[in-house]
Amino acid sequence: MKVICPRCESPGVTQMHAGMEDGKVLWRVWHCKDCAYTWRDSEPAESVDPKMRPAWAQMKGVDFDSLRQVIPPARKPT
Numbered sequence: 351m352k353v354i355c356p357r358c359e360s361p362g363v364t365q366m367h368a369g370m371e372d373g374k375v376l377w378r379v380w381h382c383k384d385c386a387y388t389w390r391d392s393e394p395a396e397s398v399d400p401k402m403r404p405a406w407a408q409m410k411g412v413d414f415d416s417l418r419q420v421i422p423p424a425r426k427p428t
């Protein structure tokens with residue numbers, strides 16, 4: 351199974367967690383190293399399928415370095 355990021359369609363995703371029951375994986379949490387999107391693969395298709403997500407929410411081809419920083423980095427302790 352090839353997993354890509356639902357938001358930027360990068361293949362650079364990492365599995366962060368798996369929900370297990372009776373030895374079976376029920377869901378997984380994935381994280382994209384490129385756009386920092388994190389999702390659970392059991393979420394609705396409108397959240398996890400790039401073809402079903404609204405176009406305004408997609409970031410394929412976006413230069414992330416050109417985006418404004420919304421949350422400034424934490425200050426270092428003085």
Ligand SMILES: [Zn+2]
Nearest residue numbers: 355358382385
């Ligand atoms: Zn991404």
